[in-house]
Amino acid sequence: MDKNAKIYVAGHRGLVGSALMRRLDKAGYRNLITRTHKELDLLNQAAVHDFMRAEKPDYIFLAAAKVGGIHANNELRADFIYMNLVIETNVVHAAYENNVGGLMFLGSSCIYPRECPQPMKEEHLLTGPLEQTNEPYAVAKIAGIKLCESFNRQYGTKYISVMPTNLYGPNDNFDLQSSHVLPALMRKIHEAKLNGDKTVPIWGTGKPMREFLHVDDMADGCVFLMEKGIGDGIYNIGVGADVTIREAAETIREVVGYEGEFEFDTSMPDGTPRKLLDVSRMSELGWKASYSLKDGLTQTYQWYLENL
Secondary structure: OOOOOOEEEEOOOOHHHHHHHHHHHHOOOOOEEOOOOOOOOOOOHHHHHHHHHHHOOOEEEEOOOOOOOHHHHHHOHHHHHHHHHHHHHHHHHHHHHOOOOEEEEEOOHHHOOOOOOOOEOHHHOOOOOOOHHHHHHHHHHHHHHHHHHHHHHHHOOOEEEEEEOEEEOOOOOOOOOOOOHHHHHHHHHHHHHHHOOOEEEEEOOOOOEEOEEEHHHHHHHHHHHHHOOOOOOEEEEOOOOOEEHHHHHHHHHHHHOOOOEEEEEOOOOOOOOEEOEOOHHHHHHOOOOOOOHHHHHHHHHHHHHHHO
16 A cells, blocks of 8 residues: 555544554554544445545545444344444445445454354355354344455455454443443453452353454554455454453453452353454464453553543
């Protein structure tokens, strides 16, 4: 990517989008285009096409999405499939109509089958049933991948899809009803410390395995791929190692300085047993994550204390 290229980051205020903005700015890209939801509703097809015609971006990072944790995914199933399908179809089609040079679609590791072989390779997509709790979201993200793939095949566009593992970091959502597991645990443990609570309730058994990637590493991997000019295919972005939910909670406990115990609510769902990504495609290109889980959580907790 040319340093003067016009780059549109869709969803620039979110966890991933804000990290992409930081990474692009650090790399010297100054011609960055953003729009808040109030300024541009990505669910409005006419508005999206008008925006693309007016701005004519050279590249797009499509990080805008309806996202949430296991509770939100399970309760707001219609919202998750509808909103994500509409956002991605509007943006990808408008990009094609306005000759955007390159587009990166942000997916999710939940696209892979519930009982997927571990670690999960890109070619495992569509080889088995999905996890039921987030199936609508996963179906929408799979549609986005196939949308990019189909435009590439039919029209010769250069649209790439990346599948990040579980992300965390600055600008994460710490709302207990809609957040992902790490920010939810961090807030619960922080508040338990403040309140002097002896125990912290945690959903499930604590046994599921999860891979956690700091969002600044994610953004670095995304920019790395775009700078290499890769314009097709699916790329997993992760750290290549995982921990149990219990181990993640224990690391957060150490970072927060909480001395109480955990109380696992086994009546609540665990979700997918394990979601470890095979990151060999990125490794072969010469990229790897830099944050350890403890270092990343320490930085995230500092951000939480300063901002929330």
